[in-house]
Amino acid sequence: MxxxxxxxxxxxxxxxxxxxxxxxxxxxxxxxxxxxxxxxxxxxxxxxxxxxxxxxxxxxxxxxxxxxxxxxxxxxxxxxxxxxGNYLSRQNFIWNCTLTNPTLTAPLTILNLILQNTGISIGLGQTFKSGIKLSNSPNDKGFFGGEFNPKWKALDMLFDAYSEAAGIKKCRWFIDSGNNLKWFEIGTNRGNIRTISNADDSISIDIKKDATNIVNYLEGYGGTDSTIKVILTDSESIKTYGRLEGDNIVDSSITTEAALRTKVQDELNIKSKPIYSGTIKFAGIFDYENGEQIQLIDDAKYKEVIFTVTGIIKEGTSANPVTTLTVTTDESAIVPTNLAENIQAMIDKSAQNSTVATVVQVDKLTNQVLAKSHSSGCLVVLNRV
Incomplete structure (x- = not known):
């Protein structure tokens, strides 16, 4: 240039x-x-x-x-x-499923296959926990498999399966400026929190505190017949906002009360407190990346809040560039898309064609069906209705 x-x-x-x-x-x-x-x-x-x-x-x-x-x-x-990253929206990925005799595969092996023909590399220092294997059977913990169109959906399921198998919180992934795939575990202090002070070149800091979607009462059900039950509440949140119930968490793959309690508690920790979100604008080019954690150390109202960067815009002219960060305390949140993208998403969803497939196997105990897609030949798992 x-x-x-x-x-x-x-x-x-x-x-x-x-x-x-x-x-x-x-x-x-x-x-x-x-x-x-x-x-x-x-x-x-x-x-x-x-x-x-x-x-x-x-x-x-x-x-x-x-x-x-x-x-x-x-x-x-x-x-x-x-x-x-555009190739993740324009390419497909297939990973055959099974109901019997599953295959166990390291998440790194699957990830490398997903990234083939994209020009995307795995970011420096990004690793998975050792010894973790993912199964292509839905009856196992850490299940990964199916027909993914487009490829980024395979990445979503891969990191969900890995998080479950590794016993960690949900992972978020992104592609950085150098076409490197990076990921992080939400709800954790990842170290090296960057601070923003009044001395920095910030043009504006707009923050909103939102308590409209608080959930402070959650029920969880586990086991094949939902025989494991856990009810957890946040008493301080209830004292301030009243009892606000969320949708029940149901996971038949969880077989112990302790595991179910951990999953429900993680959800409650995220949802029982108000969400802070907003934008921070700087005069100039500043090297931030998605997933980075920041603090406003000179702001009396928000200095104790740890924000996560979820969007970055750099724009302007060579003489007067501006960097805008979108930040939030809710790492499970998705940055709102614009109106055109929302309309396109509705069109795409309504235009999706049904998959024509041949039933290969039926598991009467779990009510799951193994079918072969006519279009790709992929073995996929369906739930009977």
Missing amino acids: SNTEQVISYFRIEDRINDPCTSFAIKLNTPVDPEEFETGVDISFQMTDTENPNDFEIHQGKIGIVGRNQVVDGKVYDITGRNA
């Missing part, structure tokens, strides 16, 4: 934890045709950190759209694209 820095009139890079890919847009004012910018061409953005000028980050992606507007004093080009 060094040959065109002087003609960039606007740029925007948006990265949200709920979106597999990072999108970018740049506007070029130039009297000549920038031939290096064409659809399908790889592009890199080198951005210098305002706080540490010797540090920089590189955003990598592929150009998807090139638009040109002829004006009196030259041409204006609008260039947009996405990083390698």
Whole structure:
């Protein structure tokens, strides 16, 4: 990008934890045709950190759209694209299931197969607990399997299965600016909490405290016939907000009261307190990434609150860039999509075709059906109704 820095009139890079890919847009004012910018061409953005000028980050992606507007004093080009995370939305993944004689596979093996043909690497230092294996039978703890369209759904199920098998809280994953897959366990202090003080170049800090969806009473049921039962409450929350019940947690794979209690307690810990969320804007380019934890140490009202970054936007001009962080205390939350994406999601959901499959095996005890998909040949598990 060094040959065109002087003609960039606007740029925007948006990265949200709920979106597999990072999108970018740049506007070029130039009297000549920038031939290096064409659809399908790889592009890199080198951005210098305002706080540490010797540090920089590189955003990598592929150009998807090139638009040109002829004006009196030259041409204006609008260039947009996405990083390698886009392939997770445009490729499928298959992992055969079974009801008998399951296969046990290390989560790293499955992850490497999911990431094939995407250009995405596993982030430095990212590891799974040793000795953990995932089963392709729904009757086992840590079940993974099915026909995933698109691929990112396989990642969601993989990390859910791993979290269950490893006995840890739910994991969230994201793709960083260098096309590396990273993940973290929610509800944990991950160390190296970054602090934001009044001396930093913040333009605005907008925070909202929301208690409308509090749940402080939860029932959990485990065992094949839901014979294991646990009821947990948060007395302090009830004292302040009254008794607010949540949906029952039902998990037939849990076979002990202790395991069920842990699962219900983890859910209660997240939902029984108000959620803080908002945005923080900085004048300049600042190197934050999704999943990072931050504290507002000079804010008397919020200095004890630990926020998690769930969205990052870097935009503006070379002379006046702005970095905007979306933050929340609810790490299980999804950053709200815009109206167009909500409408598209409804259209996509209504347009989904039913899978045509042949029944291979029926488990009368669990009411599960093993079927072979006609379109892919994948063995998938269905629940009878």
